[in-house]
Amino acid sequence: MATRIPLPLILLTVAVYIFLVGPLIIILGAAVSDTTYLTFPPQGFTLHWFQRIFEIGAFRRTIVTSLQLACLATALALVIGIPAAYALNRYRIQLPTWLSTVFVLPILVPEIVLGFSLLKSVAVGASLPIFPTLLIGHTLLVLPYAVRVISASLASFDFSIEEAAISLGSPPSRTFFTIVLPNVRSGVIAAFILAFITSINDVSTSLFLTGPGISTLPIQILAHVEQFFDPVIASVSVLLMLLTVAVMAIVERTLGLTFLTK
Amino acid sequence: MLKRHIGWWLALPATLLVVLFLVLPVAGTIGSTFGEGAGPFAPYVNFFSSGFRRRVLWRTLEISLATTAISLLLGFLTAYVVSRAPRNLKSILIIAAVFPLLTGVVVRSFAWLIILGKNGILNNLLLAIGVTDEPFAMLYTQGSVIVAMVYLFTPLMILTLVGVLENIPDDLIQASASLGASPGSTFRQVVFPLAVPGLIVGAVLVFTGSFTSYATPQLLGGEKQMVMGTLMYQQAMVNFDWISASTIATIMVVITIAIVLLMTRVAKRLNPMAT
Amino acid sequence: MTQPLSVRNVTAHYGTTKVLEDLSLDVAEGELVSLLGASGCGKTTTLRLIAGFLEPTSGTITLGGRDLTRLPAYKRDIGLVFQNYALFPHLTVLENVAFGLKQRGIAGPEREKRARAMLERVGLAPLADRLPGALSGGQKQRVALARALVIEPPLLMFDEPLSNLDAKLRIDMRVEIRQLQRANRTTAVYVTHDQEEAFSISDRVAIMNAGRIMQFDTPETLYQRPANSFVARFVGFENLIPMKVVARDGANVTAETAGGARLAMSGERFGEIPDGFIFASRADGLRVVPGTGEGIPATTGLRTYLGRAYQYQCDTAAGPIVANGALSEPLEPGSTATLVPVPDQCCVLKAE
Known part of the structure; x- marks a missing residue:
């Protein structure tokens, strides 16, 4: 049904979208500007600043660290989060209600508090090296996506299908992989993507767990901005945006974008 | 044995991770602030007796409330238009909101440095059209932090609320029209009341997110506009005063959890679909 | 109002x-x-x-x-x-x-x-x-x-x-x-x-x-x-049988099915009957009578019990037909029978 939308509302929407997209276009412009300072609209055109990223050791190292962290944390969160989500849905009656609250805690506790607490208790208190501590922090950060998104998928899964498979002679463990998992595929993909993106962009949790020896890309960007105000930052930002574009293309291919509003 | 407790075993690794590395460390942080110094609440007395720190807390609340209010208003009106848009346009508008959301906080805050800086785009523009002869000092003000935070959270609000608005059955809107309600009346009497629980959820997300943020106030507010997050970092990593940092952390946790619990309860009570 | x-x-x-x-x-x-x-x-x-x-x-x-x-x-x-x-x-x-x-x-x-x-x-x-x-x-x-x-x-x-x-x-x-x-x-x-x-x-x-x-x-x-x-079909006429008029006597006609079975149709009941038409009936509109006689010759098939009658899936030269028979005479599958129209329960439709 087409309800007519009043013109002022349409104008406001246009303005909001200019507000949302404009700054990203400005970064894009600034990244290709042939100047030593950040400016928009770009003056000239160069891809020099993209090359420059990889000439700076700190960026090279942190890009690698961030990718490693995001992959490992996401994988770990899925490996422990999927069984947890399955248990919460399949064995609901067996398990106490507070158990599902446990997996809300990482959302409820401010990230910055989590980072600081991990520094105090784990990195310093238990003298765990920085990288494992970071990995624990990131896994905790993305675990809610694994548990909650996949839980949402499982909630609409009809477990009698699983029982049917078992009654036909398929052992429970195999049934999980051949029957349950394929049916919550979209949930797993969504969880994977949200977790990966969250990890790669994280500042607050990593903030306390980095130092001169090891750092993540967003923290490195933050440090770089405070010292130099050159187009390298814009080009790194564009690099991160390209990663986002790639991820959104995967989402679009596999799930369609509407799932994001659910 | 294993069979009867299979649910427990499956949930165990994730539960252990949360308990060992989130619950215990955070409890430790909170616990360390009690019984420290003179009297059980000494760190808190200390925090609230400092005019500067009270100002920081107050400023953080102001920024968070302003961010919440503005992004709520922009987000709701935009979401309404998006939810009523024809299908093709709608998916474009959703992509355009998702994209900034998936772009990192640092990148998005950094964009406003380019825009609001002394030699930034906005100042250059104002100089060029002759509004002013001197560039404005827009950066490192409360306003700059709020603008960037609104920028950060509006996409989240739009997406949350598009979901909420799409869940309102078309039938209700048609029923309202068939009973003689104009589109304006339908919006006020049917759409808005049904969206209130969603608005509350969105507001809680934005408020807690702004209240505990670090990167945006650090980049756009700096030392001049210190907020709870940046103050905590400074106490912990510059002054190495971990008790003070833990105190700030505790205040953040308490306020966040209190608001989440309170507002989800309110939202649940206001949600007529639930009963 | x-x-x-x-x-x-x-x-x-x-x-x-x-x-x-x-x-x-x-x-x-x-x-x-x-x-x-x-x-x-x-x-x-x-x-x-x-x-x-x-x-x-x-x-x-x-x-x-x-x-x-x-x-x-x-x-x-x-x-x-x-x-x-x-x-x-x-x-x-x-x-x-x-x-x-x-x-x-x-x-x-x-x-x-x-x-x-x-x-x-x-x-x-x-x-x-x-x-x-x-x-x-x-x-x-x-x-x-x-x-x-x-x-x-x-x-x-x-x-x-x-x-x-x-x-x-x-x-x-x-x-x-x-x-x-x-x-x-x-x-x-x-x-x-x-x-x-x-x-x-x-x-x-x-x-x-x-x-x-x-x-x-x-x-x-x-x-x-x-x-x-x-x-x-919508209101439950199961049998739609195409027929051709072979003889007219005033308003009354004799019509023939594809298999050559003949029915006499009254103009009083069915009005003006065109040369080609469709004879429509519910199962109730055709009575299954054992043996041969005036009507559509059929071989009975599956019999189901309806409470007030038996219903038969019949095979005829004009194709399969559903018809009801009396409770007093249950017929085994394969019996020879005749389907006799009940004029009040039947109607004539224009051929399409």
Whole structure:
């Protein structure tokens, strides 16, 4: 049904979208500007600043660290989060209600508090090296996506299908992989993507767990901005945006974008 | 044995991770602030007796409330238009909101440095059209932090609320029209009341997110506009005063959890679909 | 208050697909007309066009002489009862019923008085302050009905209003709907896919298929004298047998099936019979008689017990036919039998 939308509302929407997209276009412009300072609209055109990223050791190292962290944390969160989500849905009656609250805690506790607490208790208190501590922090950060998104998928899964498979002679463990998992595929993909993106962009949790020896890309960007105000930052930002574009293309291919509003 | 407790075993690794590395460390942080110094609440007395720190807390609340209010208003009106848009346009508008959301906080805050800086785009523009002869000092003000935070959270609000608005059955809107309600009346009497629980959820997300943020106030507010997050970092990593940092952390946790619990309860009570 | 509805030559599209073609429908003052058909036949589209949620590509819709065609839905003044009730979940039962009155600028106390009176009529006065979520399906349906009736609309429309209720309640509710509609003498359009429901409640029924009205008549006529083979099949004529006239004697004819079986047909019963026609009957309209004789020769097949008769799947030269036989003479599969028409239960359709 087409309800007519009043013109002022349409104008406001246009303005909001200019507000949302404009700054990203400005970064894009600034990244290709042939100047030593950040400016928009770009003056000239160069891809020099993209090359420059990889000439700076700190960026090279942190890009690698961030990718490693995001992959490992996401994988770990899925490996422990999927069984947890399955248990919460399949064995609901067996398990106490507070158990599902446990997996809300990482959302409820401010990230910055989590980072600081991990520094105090784990990195310093238990003298765990920085990288494992970071990995624990990131896994905790993305675990809610694994548990909650996949839980949402499982909630609409009809477990009698699983029982049917078992009654036909398929052992429970195999049934999980051949029957349950394929049916919550979209949930797993969504969880994977949200977790990966969250990890790669994280500042607050990593903030306390980095130092001169090891750092993540967003923290490195933050440090770089405070010292130099050159187009390298814009080009790194564009690099991160390209990663986002790639991820959104995967989402679009596999799930369609509407799932994001659910 | 294993069979009867299979649910427990499956949930165990994730539960252990949360308990060992989130619950215990955070409890430790909170616990360390009690019984420290003179009297059980000494760190808190200390925090609230400092005019500067009270100002920081107050400023953080102001920024968070302003961010919440503005992004709520922009987000709701935009979401309404998006939810009523024809299908093709709608998916474009959703992509355009998702994209900034998936772009990192640092990148998005950094964009406003380019825009609001002394030699930034906005100042250059104002100089060029002759509004002013001197560039404005827009950066490192409360306003700059709020603008960037609104920028950060509006996409989240739009997406949350598009979901909420799409869940309102078309039938209700048609029923309202068939009973003689104009589109304006339908919006006020049917759409808005049904969206209130969603608005509350969105507001809680934005408020807690702004209240505990670090990167945006650090980049756009700096030392001049210190907020709870940046103050905590400074106490912990510059002054190495971990008790003070833990105190700030505790205040953040308490306020966040209190608001989440309170507002989800309110939202649940206001949600007529639930009963 | 009640007014006649007139839909004239309406064509409608969803995107590029044509969903209604040159549809005309007249509903007299105080009449209840059902639109009956399978899903996708255009009945709901017709209702949405009249309600104003869709615009026709061409044609006009008038209510009591007032042209509604381009009027927005909220100015049409039509009471609508939705399939899933569409009650406002955030408003109490009373507020739901008062909603339409509020839009008409009726002051609070008067509004409440009228809404309460209407709730009284549908027997829900004690539930006035509940939220819809706390009601049963039948109660919700009554609220939806009260909400549509209280604005005293010149036209009342129902979109499959009973399809979410259980069988017993469905019958009670349709009696109630009919009584309320009769009492107010409101013109009404009722959309359903349930033939029994449509026939029991309506003054006239329009049977629809593929965006057209196939036949628009009283339930009695539709049931006994379908105008074409679509309607005949729809109202349960299982056997549609093509026949050719081989001899005429005044109005009476002798006709032959594809397999050469001959039937004598009375002009008095069937009217003017064209040379080629379709002989339509329900299982009841052909009697299975053991042995050979006057009628269609058949071999009986599977026998099922119906309580009042046996039903046989018969094989004939004209193809498979379903017919009923007496309980006193059960026939084993493979028996030779004759199918004898019961003229009152049969009809003649134009060949297509």
